Amino acid sequence: MPFVIGHGSDVHRFDDERPCRLACLDWPGVAGLAGHSDGDAAAHAACDAMLSAGGLGDLGSNFGTSRPEWAGASGTALLVESARRVRETGWALGNVSVQVIGNHPKIGPRRAEAEAAMSEAVGAPVRLSATTTDGLGFTGRGEGLAATAVALLYQP
Numbered sequence: 361m362p363f364v365i366g367h368g369s370d371v372h373r374f375d376d377e378r379p380c381r382l383a384c385l386d387w388p389g390v391a392g393l394a395g396h397s398d399g400d401a402a403a404h405a406a407c408d409a410m411l412s413a414g415g416l417g418d419l420g421s422n423f424g425t426s427r428p429e430w431a432g433a434s435g436t437a438l439l440v441e442s443a444r445r446v447r448e449t450g451w452a453l454g455n456v457s458v459q460v461i462g463n464h465p466k467i468g469p470r471r472a473e474a475e476a477a478m479s480e481a482v483g484a485p486v487r488l489s490a491t492t493t494d495g496l497g498f499t500g501r502g503e504g505l506a507a508t509a510v511a512l513l514y515q516p
Contacts, residue, residue, distance in 0.1 A: 362514055362515050363515075365413055365511065365512050365513070366409045366410060366412030366511045367408075367409055367412060367509070368404075368406060368409035368412060368508065368509045368510075369506065369509070370404035370408060370506070370507050371504060371506045372394055372401050373498070374393060374503060374504050375392050375399070376392075378394065380393065381393070381399065381400045382435075382474075383400070383403065383435075383460070383477065384400065384402075384403055384435055384439070384481060385470060385473060385477055390464060396423075396432075397423065397431065397432060397435070398432065400435025401460065401506060401507040402435070402474070402507045402509075403435025403438055403439050403478065404507070405507035406439060406458050406482070407419050407422075407423075407438050407439060407442040409510055409511035410446050410456065410511040411442055414446035414449050414451050416445055416446065419438070419442075422445070439481035439482050443481070447483075450515070451513040451515065452515070453483060454484060454512035454513060455484055455486070455487065455512050456482055456484065456509055457489075458488050458507055458508070459490065459507065459508050460489075461492070461493060461499050461505065461506040461507065462493075462502075462504070463492055463502050466490075
């Protein structure tokens with residue numbers, strides 16, 4: 361099998377007591393995201409997709425609350441480690457595509473910067489898009505963010 365894909369998703373509620381970290385960037389003036397680590401839903405969804413494609417489980421089984429050494433870890437650190445683990449199995453990373461779902465922060469003005477930061481962490485191209493839910497659900501009410509991702513791995 362020369363190619364495999366994996367899908368990932370992540371959801372976090374907003375937490376006014378934390379700084380916002382999303383897509384490996386700091387977002388001043390935006391409420392942070394609750395979580396065991398930094399709450400970076402975009403990075404976490406990308407990790408889930410890579411780990412899934414590599415047959416390595418998911419974010420929780422690799423870095424979850426039962427692993428205190430990962431408490432407070434940045435999305436960047438989780439991406440670097442997830443990519444390393446995938447490569448260790450013999451797969452190469454083709455690319456990762458991530459979509460953030462929520463009303464804010466607005467991704468468009470910082471898309472290129474976020475893609476560059478995530479791509480550097482993964483060591484392969486990462487593309488980022490965003491959408492809203494037209495006021496529906498918890499993301500539409502501004503209670504938090506969700507993200508989905510797909511990763512393509514190939515045999516070098």
